[in-house]
Amino acid sequence: MSLRAALQARLEQGIAALGLVLPADAVERLLDYQALLERWNAxxxxxxxxxxxxxxxxxxxxxxxxxxxxxxxxxxxxGTGPGLPGIVLAIAAPGRQLLLVDSNGKKVRFLREAIRALKLDGVRAVQSRVEEVEDTFDCITARAFASLADMLGWGGHLLAPDGIWLAMKGKAPDEELPGVPPGFAVRGIHALAVPGLDAERSLVVLGRSAS
Structure with a gap:
């Protein structure tokens, strides 16, 4: 079995374990992204x-x-880094306008090449600090980016009134919850089971508070 075939099998098994149904070309494009990341990473x-x-x-x-x-x-x-989770989500669920934000120039150069090579419609990458980004978004993702207090302090202005913020964490960040700034509320904390990963993963879902 070739390496690509082995990676494809691993990915397809994981997608099945997560209970997801992706577009027909998603597995191929996700592997193309992985190969591009591996090449640039060297x-x-x-x-x-x-x-x-x-x-x-x-x-x-x-x-x-x-x-x-x-x-x-x-x-x-x-704080998308090399496009995680943003580029993966763009491939797995295309059709939305997606902005990738990172302050690191070489990562943004990679992101722009990935957008071009993978023909990701509606996806843009900007080199910027989060505080300097304008506009509002229905959904915001952040993976191991900062504490909840810092995330919302820097980027809370980007969340649309009815939007949701998806903060990807390792173990549930109970000690960070008291630091959630006024105007925001925790909507839920979900344990994530990532196939093949023997480590805790959790997702904190936040939104604007009603008051």
């Missing part, structure tokens, strides 16, 4: 994970685990 050190199989688990499947919670027509992925 030169630019975009991620500490270098093993292709680990990339499938820790990057692709980890990002796909939040797909059931994603909603709305517009999404911003803050």
């Amino acid at each position: 030169t630019y050190n975009l991620t500490a994970i270098r093993d292709p199989a680990e990339m499938v688990t820790r990057h692709l499947l980890d990002s796909l685990a939040i797909l059931p919670y994603v909603q709305g027509e517009t999404l911003a992925d803050l």
Whole structure:
């Protein structure tokens, strides 16, 4: 079995375990993204994970685990790094306008190449600090980016009135909950089971508070 076939099998098994149904070309495009990331990573050190199989688990499947919670027509992925979870979500659930935000120039260069190479319609990458981004979004994702207090302090202005914020964490960040700023409320904390990953993953869903 070729490496690509082995990675495809791992990815397809993981998608099935997550109970997801993706577009017909999604697996192929996700593997193209993984291969592009692996190639750029050799030169630019975009991620500490270098093993292709680990990339499938820790990057692709980890990002796909939040797909059931994603909603709305517009999404911003803050501190996206090499496009996680943003590019994965763009491939798995196309059709929304998606903004990838990172302050690191080499990561944004990679993102723009990935958008071009993978023909990701409606996806843009900007090199910016989160505080300086304007516009509002129906859904905001952030993966291991900062504490809940810092995330919302820097980027809370980007959340539309009825929008949801999906904060991807390792273990449930109970100690961070008291730091959620006024004007925001925790809507739920979900334990995520990432196929093949022997580590805790949780998703904190936040929104604007009614008051």
